Amino acid sequence: MEQIMTPQSKAHHDALQTIAVKSTPQERISYLTMIINVKRDQLTDSEIRLLQHHIDLLREQEAQHGN
Numbered sequence: 001m002e003q004i005m006t007p008q009s010k011a012h013h014d015a016l017q018t019i020a021v022k023s024t025p026q027e028r029i030s031y032l033t034m035i036i037n038v039k040r041d042q043l044t045d046s047e048i049r050l051l052q053h054h055i056d057l058l059r060e061q062e063a064q065h066g067n
Contacts (some may be wrong), residue, residue: 025062030053
């Protein structure tokens with residue numbers, strides 16, 4: 001069964017898809033941070049937490065590969 005997405009949920013999903021193809025963790029971090037800063041008033045608390053979680057994971061990944 002296909003999930004019906006609100007325009008906001010679709011935009012969030014599309015943004016995450018775009019981020020997935022960015023080439024470096026730093027680019028992904030920058031993009032996610034920009035989304036949070038620009039769209040904060042349009043995002044739900046759970047969407048902001050999810051984006052921040054992705055940033056945290058990317059920072060961990062970057063730290064592991066940097067050592």
